[in-house]
Amino acid sequence: LENGETKVFRKRFLDMHFYDQAQFYLSLDEAQRQKLYRVLNPHEMGDFFDTIEDDLPQMSDLLREMAPQYAADLLNDMFDDNAADILEHLPKEDVNRYLSLMSKPDAIELRKLLHYDTETAGGIMTTDFVSLSADLSVGQALAELKREAAEAETIYYVYLVDADQLLVGVITLRDLIVNDNHTKLADVMTVNVITTSVHDEQADVAQKIRDYNFIALPVVDDDQKLVGIITVDDAIEVIDDEASSDYSGLAGVDVDDVSENPFKSASKRLPWLITLLFLGMSTATLINHYESLLSEASILAVFISLITGTAGNAGTQSLAVAVRRLALGNDKKPRLFKLVFGEILTGVVTGVITGLTVMVIVGIWKQNLMLGLTIGLAMAAAITVANLAGSLIPMLMDKLGFDPAVASGPFITTLSDLTSVLIYFSIAQLFIRAFIG
Amino acid sequence: LENGETKVFRKRFLDMHFYDQAQFYLSLDEAQRQKLYRVLNPHEMGDFFDTIEDDLPQMSDLLREMAPQYAADLLNDMFDDNAADILEHLPKEDVNRYLSLMSKPDAIELRKLLHYDTETAGGIMTTDFVSLSADLSVGQALAELKREAAEAETIYYVYLVDADQLLVGVITLRDLIVNDNHTKLADVMTVNVITTSVHDEQADVAQKIRDYNFIALPVVDDDQKLVGIITVDDAIEVIDDEASSDYSGLAGVDVDDVSENPFKSASKRLPWLITLLFLGMSTATLINHYESLLSEASILAVFISLITGTAGNAGTQSLAVAVRRLALGNDKKPRLFKLVFGEILTGVVTGVITGLTVMVIVGIWKQNLMLGLTIGLAMAAAITVANLAGSLIPMLMDKLGFDPAVASGPFITTLSDLTSVLIYFSIAQLFIRAFIG
Structure with a gap:
């Protein structure tokens, strides 16, 4: 696949699902990976890095074999909850190096996420969500979503906040599609918003997402300000991790890594x-x-x-x-x-x-x-x-x-x-x- | 709450999330529930019945205490995977009674779902999905979605099929929002669709949804025709059920029902x-x-x-x-x-x-x-x-x-x-x- 025909390869590779791209990437040896780094830009790498398990033991080596700026750009392009999860498992000097190579606001955002306890809502949330003012109309909101879609981890829930970033309502993209463009968001939004606190335990958060069949759950800080969201794929990870740790406990052995020598x-x-x-x-x-x-x-x-x-x-x-x-x-x-x-x-x-x-x-x-x-x-x-x-x-x-x-x-x-x-x-x-x- | 002030109660109740409605309903005694059946129509009941666990032991009694037509309408209003899950746990005569009280096409649809092995993709899929022709434009697709939104379990993925119901592509609502209205779906759809067969084991299906971070996964029959979808909330149930059964096995005791005497x-x-x-x-x-x-x-x-x-x-x-x-x-x-x-x-x-x-x-x-x-x-x-x-x-x-x-x-x-x-x-x-x- 990789013998010089860069264009053909790029087209084929980018047509694959991110998960399959990641599996392909992980199956390569270092020389092949180096070729890949030359063929793909950090943005294209970041897309599939989002699907790689954050506690992969060789993650630190993988990032080190890239040029530092390339690695920093890659991390910056990832959804910030996933980037923070990866950084959490890296040695401190690596974390500082990559953060120093990012733009200030992005680095500050990531530092904030790293600050939360990993097993709490704050530790698993992403700040890549869409929040708008409730004064907008449905049409304005859709236009805004179009602009923000590339950055956000999900655009299926739009959170509505007041001037102080306090959460006043939520509206699903489904509701936006169904309602007329000139309807005010305030008239059709759900005001009874289920939230979680940054300090809540991840298991409780996952349970809430499961009970309510949510695709995402908003996270508020101690002042009730909206600071992030937790998406359903993170909830699945949590449910699976907790089950696996209960199971390991019962057996007296860590069963997580089963394909070892x-x-x-x-x-x-x-x-x-x-x-x-x-x-x-x-x-x-x-x-x-x-x-x-x-x-x-x-x-x-x-x-x-x-x-x-x-x-x-x-x-x-x-x-x-x-x-x-x-x-x-x-x-x-x-x-x-x-x-x-x-x-x-x-x-x-x-x-x-x-x-x-x-x-x-x-x-x-x-x-x-x-x-x-x-x-x-x-x-x-x-x-x-x-x-x-x-x-x-x-x-x-x-x-x-x-x-x-x-x-x-x-x-x-x-x-x-x-x-x-x-x-x-x-x-x-x-x-x-x-x-x- | 329930002392005659029907209007106030209705407003309050319907403002709650479906999961909270269900928890409230399950906390009532029979006399209170009978009042609720008079105040709410089967459609409003069906909305929150979707969030109740399908293997609830008293489900059969709950349905029997309603008028048969009311129960049938309620089941008919639910997403059909959830309705099928409930019917699976009912005695045969109840199933036949309720199905006979539904409209022919709905009853046939449900019978088909009941036919699949419960632990396969067919057993957990829903037929309430949106499929359109790939010849439509983005604008036409959005208009179509608006019409079908009320019936579908998710409108965030739109499946594109040819005249023979063969799956040719998929497009997310996110893509629809981002692209211009006159763009043809065929030009922006993902053609490399990850699917699952009706016969696949539920654990494998859940793993796929998890790996790819999907909100829904399309299910095809032996002729590769699209017959249903499995949504992420069902995948969570499967992951949790499988973990719980592994755990129970290791302990030599069924730990599922922990709040018993x-x-x-x-x-x-x-x-x-x-x-x-x-x-x-x-x-x-x-x-x-x-x-x-x-x-x-x-x-x-x-x-x-x-x-x-x-x-x-x-x-x-x-x-x-x-x-x-x-x-x-x-x-x-x-x-x-x-x-x-x-x-x-x-x-x-x-x-x-x-x-x-x-x-x-x-x-x-x-x-x-x-x-x-x-x-x-x-x-x-x-x-x-x-x-x-x-x-x-x-x-x-x-x-x-x-x-x-x-x-x-x-x-x-x-x-x-x-x-x-x-x-x-x-x-x-x-x-x-x-x-x-």
């Missing part, structure tokens, strides 16, 4: 495994402490993995439900007390029924009712405790301001191994005379 | 727990089989939970990665052989390093090098096998046409308990003379 995979999984190995060692130490009990009744060893395994499963279930509930946002959270009480009740019900089942099975299998009772009782108690740990630990972490998803599944199961073993041997010690009598 | 929660979790209890019983039986070994060296019991727990954690990690990789769609899947080889290597590396760690710890703790070696070896083998099970089982289920996410985390950990114990005692039996000598 086996040694890198192993190095990602090992830290958790080794950490939990030490927690598991305390369980081993605990069992060791009961060795005399075990040598007296080696039958007890038979049920260790049954009890720890089942309690671990129950703990994982309640952990998953708790993390999901916390992720759903504040308005859907029931009161703490009700939640705790509910979890205790769920744990007790699950524990008692599973305990009774195992009591009957063991009682029949070993023809030893007291042994069955011991195992059943230990199982019921272990499940109840594991359920509680699975639901209370993420809630506690959330209260303390940590991400509840870091209380991972493997952590809960390993912790529940410890409590289950403690419960099991305490109960066994109590009943040992009865079942080995 | 403790007894219902318990009844949802118990089937899995009890099923896995029986699988866990086979592990217990296996340990029981080795009871003579255990009574000879009760120290072996100390490390059962350490080995099963750590192997279970490793299995959960590789399960999560495998399920995620399968969810990413076909184009990103590396070749099967490479995958299996990669997973084996990851398993071996993780297993060997963890095994060495535990060997050293146990060797020092118990001042028994041979015991350390036994535990370390068992640990390394158990982790390797658990890793393989965690990655191969979901891949196998995918090949066999099952949803890989149903190979749940608890299932993998319980299965890995069994293999770990088998490995552990086999190795221990081999070395027993060496460490208790």
